[in-house]
Amino acid sequence: MLAQLRRLLCAGLLALAAMPGVLAAPVMVSPPGEPTLAPDVAVGTRGEVYVLWLDKSPQVAAAGGAAPDPHGRHVSTMNLYLAKSLDQGRTFAAPVRVNDQAGEVWGFATSRPRIAISTAGTVHVLWPANAVGPIGKPVLEMHYSRSVDRGASFEPARRLNSVVDADMSAVIHGGLASAHAFQALLVRGSMVEALWIDTREMRSSADNGATYRALSTDDGVTFGKDERVFGDVCPCCQLTAIADRDGHQYLGMRQVEPDNFRQAVVATSTDGGRSFGERVSTGGPRWQIDGCPLKPTILASDGRHVYTASFNGGGQPQGVYFAASHDHARSFEPALALHAEAAVSDSPALAVGRHGTVRVVWHAKTGETRRLHTRASTDHGKTFGPVTEIATPPGNAGYPMLATGPRGEIFLTWQQGEQVWLDRLN
Secondary structure, eight states: OHHHHHHHHHHHHHHHHHSTTOSSOOEEOSOTTOOEEEEEEEEOTTSOEEEEEEEOSOOOOOTTOOOOOTTOOSOOOBEEEEEEESSTTSSOOOOEEOOSSTTOBOOBTTBOOEEEEOTTOOEEEEEEEEEEOTTSSEEEEEEEEEESSTTSOOOOOEEOSOOOOOOOTTTSTTSOSOBEEEEEEEEETTEEEEEEEEOTTOOSTTSOEEEEEEEESSTTSOOOOOEEEEEEEOTTSOOEEEEOTTSOEEEEEEEEEGGGEEEEEEEEESSTTSOOOOOEEOOSSOOBOSSOOOOOEEEEEETTEEEEEEEEOSSSSOEEEEEEESSTTSSOOOOEESOTTOSEEEEEEEEEOGGGOEEEEEEEESSSSEEEEEEEESSTTSSOOOOEEOOOOSSOEEEEEEEEOTTSOEEEEEEETTEEEEEEEO
C-alpha cells in the first residue's frame, strides 16, 4: 500500500510539474500602478534573468518635440526600464532606466525594444528613439546602449543608422519624416548585430521598407556603418534574428510580394551574417492585405531544426500558424494552425527547452478576456500536445515573450493589463 501511495504521489507531482505556470508562482516585475507594456526577456550565462519593458507613465515630450498625430496613432514618448533577478525570477532588484534622454523611446506592443546578453555578460539593448531630422521634422532613430556591469547602469545611447534627409511626413502617421524601427537584436560571442526596418527607400505609401543593419565585432564597443540587407519588406512588421549552435544565422521577416501578398519568410546566413541566401516562405495560407499587419515572424532553432510562428490572416482559421524546417531553413513542412477553435489567436512566442521540447505561447480570446495559451512538441515540431491555458492572474493577458535559461528552463514574460509579469515554464 505504501509503495502504491508513493507511485501515485510521484505521478501527481510529475503531472503538476508538466503544467505551464506551476513551476514558479507568477511574479509582477514592473512597479505597481505604473502603466507598462511590450516586455522582452533574456537570460545571462550565470542564470540571471533580465526583463525589459516600456513605461508609458511619463508621457513627456519627445526629444525635440514630436508633432502629435490628430488621430493619436504612431506617437509614443516613453522610457525603457530593466529589472534583474538572481534567483530564477522569484524576486527582482529595483528597475534601472536604460535610456538617458527622458521620454525618447518610441514603441508599442507590436514594436518592442529588444535585449540580448553576450557570453561576457554585457547587456545589449536596442530601441527606436524620437529625434528631429536634418529637415527639422520628427524622425525615428535606431538607438543602442549597453551595460558592462550586468544591468546596474547603462552607457549613453548611440545612434546606429545613417542620417537620412528624406521627407515621408505626408505618408507616415505621426508626421515622421523617416523611420528606423521594428528592430531585432542578435548577439553571438563578441558579435552584436542590430537590424531594423528602414524607410529611406520609400517615396510613397505604396513603397515597401528595407532591412538595414549595423554590426559590432567587439561586444558593442564600436559599430560599423549601417548597410542594406533586403528590400521589399513590410514596413512595420517587426524583425526577428537568431543563431544556432552550428554557426547559422536566421532572419525572420514579412516579405511583400506582388499584389500585396505578405508572406512570413526566413533568410539564412552560413558565413556569420556577412551575407544571406534567398528568403524562404514558411508556408500557410497566402495572405493578401493592403497595408501593414504589424505581425512579426518569430524564430527558434535546435541544430538543423528551425521553428517559426506567425499570425496569418489569409485562411480559415485566421490566427497563429507554426512551421518547422529540418534542413537549416532551406524548406519548411506544411504550416499548422495552433489554435483553430479560438476566436482570435495572435502574438506567438517560441523557445526550445529541456530535451529539445519546442514550446509555443500566444494570446487568444476564447471567452470574454484575452488569455495566454501554449502547446508543446517533443518531436521537433512534427506533432503537438493539446492547447493549454497558462495560469495567469484574472483579466487580459497578452504579448508573451520567451527565453531559455542555461539548464533548459523557459522563462515567460507577458503584459497583464498594464503590468509586466514573469513565470517559469517547463
